[in-house]
Amino acid sequence: MEETRLIMGMPITIAILDASATQADLNTVFTYFVAVDNIFSTYKPESEISKINRGELLLTHASEEMREIFALSAQTKKETSGYFDIQHNGAYDPSGIVKGWTIRNAVDMLKTWGFQNFYIDAGGDIQVAGKKNGQPWRVGIRNPFNRYEHVKVLVLTNQGIATSGTAIRGQHIYNPHNADEPLSDIVSMTVIGPDVYEADRFATAAFAMGRKGIQFIEKLAGFEGYMIDAHRRATLTSGLERYVLHQ
Numbered sequence: 001m002e003e004t005r006l007i008m009g010m011p012i013t014i015a016i017l018d019a020s021a022t023q024a025d026l027n028t029v030f031t032y033f034v035a036v037d038n039i040f041s042t043y044k045p046e047s048e049i050s051k052i053n054r055g056e057l058l059l060t061h062a063s064e065e066m067r068e069i070f071a072l073s074a075q076t077k078k079e080t081s082g083y084f085d086i087q088h089n090g091a092y093d094p095s096g097i098v099k100g101w102t103i104r105n106a107v108d109m110l111k112t113w114g115f116q117n118f119y120i121d122a123g124g125d126i127q128v129a130g131k132k133n134g135q136p137w138r139v140g141i142r143n144p145f146n147r148y149e150h151v152k153v154l155v156l157t158n159q160g161i162a163t164s165g166t167a168i169r170g171q172h173i174y175n176p177h178n179a180d181e182p183l184s185d186i187v188s189m190t191v192i193g194p195d196v197y198e199a200d201r202f203a204t205a206a207f208a209m210g211r212k213g214i215q216f217i218e219k220l221a222g223f224e225g226y227m228i229d230a231h232r233r234a235t236l237t238s239g240l241e242r243y244v245l246h247q
Contacts, residue, residue, distance in 0.1 A: 001026060007033045008041070008099070010123035016110065017117040017132060025113065029106050033122075036102045039065055042093050053091045069094050069101065072201075080205035080216070100162060100200025103127050107195070120196075125162040127196040138245060141226055144188040151234065152226065153245040160196025164189045164207035165228075185210045188228040191217055192243060199223070 002015035041047045051057035076084045086094045107127050117130030128137035136157045140150030165188035189207040193199035206213030214235050217225030224240040
């Protein structure tokens, strides 16, 4: 079963290949994404994050989910030398960590229900589990200069992949150490990790680092990266090639 719905301002696709999957299973996962969006959307005035930003809600009185995201954000900020920071211009925007976190939680739901072969794609950040027709899943890295073209096709199993960049949403990521300077040196940073939450948060931080972000990913055990700069040049980590599909 496969279905796509627009949630969180993006297309979210869930595909479950196990024969026992039902529409009710898909509905439950999509309902979870909607619930998360209602908590964390900075575009919804009644969301918890909007109330926190207006000073109407203290973090100590917020939901368990909100407190967890703030704790994970603080951890990521520390692990990335401050290049990941959900606070900007006096407001909080945890979207750089919420999407991967939500996908990972949805994956855990599916696994708890006994499903083994599936994928979840939320706005291009993807978690795959098991296989597709007995083969690893194939995931393309999109060309930021031509969204209808893939520059690489990767083969993945039980991993997450996330891309941060400016091709679709424009300048929405910033360098916390120099917030007023636009990030123009690179246009795309794709990261493969043990799960999509890990890939997502480190892809965001690595993009904020600019050209040195790919070196940061190179040093992370269990991660690989693929960077495309403004001159259309690609730089990849030393182990990424083993995931590339060669036809």
